[in-house]
Amino acid sequence: MTLHPRTSAPRLQSLADRGGKAQPMLIATGLKRYFPIRxxxxxxxxxxxxxxxDVSFTVIKGETLGVVGESGCGKSTLARLLMHLLVKDxxxxxxxxxxxxxxxGLSLRVLRRNMQMVxxxxxxxxxxxxxxxxxxxYPPRVHGMNRADAKRTAGELLQRVGLKPEHFGGRYPHELSGGQKQRVNIAxxxxxxxxxxxxxEAVSALDKSIAAQVLNLLGQLKREFNLTYMFISHDLHVVQYIADRVLVMYxxxxxxxxxxxxxxxxPRHPYTAALLECRLTTNPADRIDAPPLLGDPPNPIDPPSGCRFRTRxxxxxxxxxARMPRLGESNSDPSVHLAACHMAHPGSGHSHAERTVH
Incomplete structure (x- = not known):
């Protein structure tokens, strides 16, 4: 049996592109999740x-949307809301x-055939x-594929992610390296x-050389299977390498x-500018004299009024x-650059690092 992306029988079939190429793959509007403290x-x-x-954004078909921000900004919670691993408020x-x-609309069973998480x-x-x-x-079997076809599909996917099924198919997770385990998760x-x-954070726990191999594998699979990615990471260099658009959370x-x-x-938001200035560099000319961002993020239980970044x-x-800045509407246009900042000037082409606001 030869496995072809998306179309091979008896592989489970995805939904057709019902809205066409112009229809965003995913639209999130006003997502909220509060965790109670008792x-x-x-x-x-x-x-x-x-x-x-109150998070809203779109993911365009075929793109890689990078999501960045400090620890605790809500990136992983957002991912779990999209997958319905957490119930949204x-x-x-x-x-x-x-x-x-x-x-x-779509049931969760159908959604999870079409959207998966690593x-x-x-x-x-x-x-x-x-x-x-x-x-x-196991997942194909849960969705109705017989055991023989599911095992055959698993072997072919192992081959696709660079692991020979005859060598790795019978191994247990503790017998694999970190990079090999992540390849299995991708398969x-x-x-x-x-x-x-x-x-x-699919490559954050891997050595840099292994992470580079996994990133190249993800790029190959994206082209081969016509995939859309939402890529969450702390590493701004990785996001710059793999992403088409970037969503910054605070x-x-x-x-x-x-x-x-x-x-x-x-960058049009001072928080984004500070994150970019924190990137590691091997160029001694790019050293900075002072940290670009001071202090810890405010308490998410009682965030500041207006702009939540204003205290830093x-x-x-x-x-x-006095007033919370709004991001605005992108209208699903991937070329639009938006910033939720009263001091940002859309279309100016200047970052906060390049101008001083008096």
């Missing part, structure tokens, strides 16, 4: 951690024109009691012929969104305290 004698909710707070998801989880911890993502070939074959994510992958909100070249060359922002003005 206390007192009656164990009542006394506060809430606003992990994801508010908001709407539309996958290729179909609302998710509504009576007339987690950061490659070891805990795998069942330690199952050989890796069985781990890959398992592809087992249902998805159209979109969410990659949550304290549960999106503060900047735009093409990777535009954001890296001329060198350009803050009274309007930043």
């Amino acid at each position: 206390g007192g004698v009656l164990n009542r909710t006394v506060a809430e951690v606003k992990a994801v707070d 508010a908001g709407e998801l539309i996958f290729d024109g179909d609302p998710v989880g509504q009576a007339e 987690f950061q911890d490659s070891y805990s993502s795998l069942n330690p009691r199952l050989p890796v070939e069985e781990s890959i074959a 398992r994510a592809l087992a249902l012929s998805p159209r979109m992958l969410i990659l949550d 304290l549960g909100q999106v503060v900047e969104l735009g093409p990777v070249a535009s954001i890296y060359n001329a 922002c060198p350009h803050a003005e009274p309007v930043c305290e």
